[in-house]
Amino acid sequence: MLIVVAGVSGTGKSTVGKALAGHYSLPFFDGDDFHSKANIEKMKRGKALNDEDRFPWLEALSNLLIEHEKAGGAVLACSALKEAYRNILSANKTLPVHWIVLTGSEALLASRLSSRNDHFFDPKLLRSQLNTFQLPYYGKHIDVAMPVEEVVHSAIKFINRNV
Incomplete structure (x- = not known):
């Protein structure tokens, strides 16, 4: 089983992903954890990544999913902002991915990002991510305004219906 928890920064992808993995x-x-040093430095400087920056990273993540699909599955937290990125991650839709797409208001996400101290993402990049994000027509879309336990429960219900 492959699960990708997608969404812009601040939606709680890692928190939800870890709960689903457990x-x-x-x-x-x-x-x-798979970004190059150059990508991390760019984001620390408040510069948005472009497609050229992201493609090697997405290919590496796709290879990781291919490897783990053969081994029984994995959960990946990844922004997956554009449909083209999701196509790369799913090996052009050949992998059986359960997509959990986390969404939230800009105000909520900005508030969450401003309280993070241990992350390289510059909160000023949120607007860029929101502008880039293409909401997919598939998967489970979950508003993260509700408590994380409810977000996780909603994701589990969706996944269990689709297994």
């Missing part, structure tokens, strides 16, 4: 006894991977 529930399904699957390994968890945070896409942020």
Whole structure:
């Protein structure tokens, strides 16, 4: 089983992803851990990544999903902002991915980002991510204004219906 928890920064992808990984006894991977040093430095400087920056990162994450699909599955937290990015992640839709798409108001997300101290993402980049984000027509869309336990429960219900 492959699960990708997608959404802009501040939606709680890692928190929800870790909870889903625990529930399904699957390994968890945070896409942020796979960024190049150059990408991390760029974001620290408040510069948005472009497609050229993202494509090698997305290919690496896709290869990770391919590897783990053969081994029984995994959960990946990844922004997956554009449909083209989701196509790369799912190996052009050949992988059986359960998409959990987290959404929230800009005010809520900005508030969450301003309280993070241990992350390289510059909160000023939120607007850029929101402008880039293409909401998919598939998967489970969950507003993160509700408590995290409800977000996770909603994701589990969706996944269990689609297994």
